[in-house]
Amino acid sequence: ASTLPFFLLQPVLAREDGTSTPAGSICVIGANGKTGSECVGACLARGINVVATSRGGEYTGVYNTEENKEKGIQSKVCDVTIPSTVLSAIKGSRAVIFAASSSKAGGTPAAVDNLGLVNVAKACIEYQIPHLVVVSSGAVTKPDSPVFKFLNIFGKIMEEKIKGEDTLRDMFKNVNGSTYTVIRPGGLTEEPGKGVGALELNQGDSKSGRISRSDVASLCIEATNYPKDAGGTTFECYDTATGKPLQTVGISNILKQKNSGSNDVFVSGKERIGATWADIFTGLEKDS
Numbered sequence: 001a002s003t004l005p006f007f008l009l010q011p012v013l014a015r016e017d018g019t020s021t022p023a024g025s026i027c028v029i030g031a032n033g034k035t036g037s038e039c040v041g042a043c044l045a046r047g048i049n050v051v052a053t054s055r056g057g058e059y060t061g062v063y064n065t066e067e068n069k070e071k072g073i074q075s076k077v078c079d080v081t082i083p084s085t086v087l088s089a090i091k092g093s094r095a096v097i098f099a100a101s102s103s104k105a106g107g108t109p110a111a112v113d114n115l116g117l118v119n120v121a122k123a124c125i126e127y128q129i130p131h132l133v134v135v136s137s138g139a140v141t142k143p144d145s146p147v148f149k150f151l152n153i154f155g156k157i158m159e160e161k162i163k164g165e166d167t168l169r170d171m172f173k174n175v176n177g178s179t180y181t182v183i184r185p186g187g188l189t190e191e192p193g194k195g196v197g198a199l200e201l202n203q204g205d206s207k208s209g210r211i212s213r214s215d216v217a218s219l220c221i222e223a224t225n226y227p228k229d230a231g232g233t234t235f236e237c238y239d240t241a242t243g244k245p246l247q248t249v250g251i252s253n254i255l256k257q258k259n260s261g262s263n264d265v266f267v268s269g270k271e272r273i274g275a276t277w278a279d280i281f282t283g284l285e286k287d288s
Contacts, residue, residue, distance in 0.1 A: 025049040026221065027122060029078050029086075030100030035188065037061030038217035039217055044071055046221060053078035053089045055106055080116030086123045094272045095131040095224040096124055102155060109160035119166035121171050125178055130199050131224040131231065132180045134168065135216065136161050138208035138236045138246075140184060145246040147208065165234070169287050172232070175273040180232030181223045184208075185216045186238035187253040193218060196280055200240040201272040203285055208249045209238030210256070222277040229281035240273060 026043050030036040031052035041063045043050035049072035052059035057077035064073075078089035080100050090096050098120050102109040107116065117134060124132045139147035139161045152158040165182055172180050186208040193214030200209075219237055223230035241258045245266045251257075259265050274280035 022271055024094035025146045026095045027051040027053050027090045028097045028099060029053050031059050032061055033099055035213045035216055038213045039099055039220050040220045042217040051076050055079045080119055081111050083119045086119050090123055090129055091127055093129055096129050097220050098134045102157060109155040109157040114155060114157035114160040114164040118167050121168045125175055128177045130178060131227055133220045133223050134182045136165055136182050136184045138184045138186045141205045142246055146250045147246060167287055179227055181230045182234040184236040186211050188213050189225055197275050198239055199237060201242055201280060202236045202268055203270045204268060205236060206268045207243050207245060208236055209242030209244055211252050226281045229284055232286045233284045234287055235284060248278060
């Protein structure tokens with residue numbers, strides 16, 4: 001049997017911008033959640049075969065149609081608290097999207113957002129999955145911020161998310177053949193996606209805003225197409241027009257406010273914008 005990573009054995013698909021997308025399935029963990037389901041849809045929209053996983057083994061999201069099954073959607077069992085199910089779910093994938101999070105039925109933040117993520121990272125490294133993308137949360141490193149304090153009420157979920165993130169980053173140090181991207185969305189909305197030109201990335205966890213689940217899903221999938229730029233990075237994401245410092249972004253999101261002009265814009269100095277996915281990922285700082 002070949003010892004090459006799976007993605008090196010795959011053909012490539014041509015992209016509109018002239019770059020190439022590795023063929024092969026993307027495995028979405030937590031596919032029955034709202035963001036996970038949008039990741040399934042983002043794969044289908046790009047002609048990428050997708051493995052939609054859940055604890056029950058049946059994808060029940062909005063893209064669960066006979067037509068989409070014919071396009072290349074497959075359901076599998078994956079419970080991140082049971083490592084053996086993770087291994088069987090991700091095997092052979094070109095990328096894994098971790099969109100799972102705690103729930104009453106699925107497990108506590110410690111079991112899912114922390115240890116569950118670690119289980120998935122271990123499996124990706126063992127099977128040399130080229131890219132693991134993690135959907136985390138903005139403000140996760142800022143325990144004094146209003147956003148952290150509010151969300152952390154729910155089972156100390158923010159504390160567990162950052163523990164999982166930190167362990168993952170340590171695990172991927174000196175790993176060859178596999179990489180990761182940690183995406184920290186702002187306040188999630190059900191609005192249609194606005195596209196890459198409306199988005200802003202930031203690093204340092206000093207700024208956030210609002211972003212549609214559809215745009216988060218697009219970021220997840222597109223990050224796997226630009227591993228040289230997006231691999232080994234952690235970044236926040238939100239609609240450019242909604243970007244605010246962490247101390248005020250919670251109220252701004254509740255009131256659905258937008259920046260009214262240049263004097264209303266907080267600049268961290270680490271923003272990334274772009275008209276294309278290649279542009280927006282270019283220049284991201286690698287995690288140390």
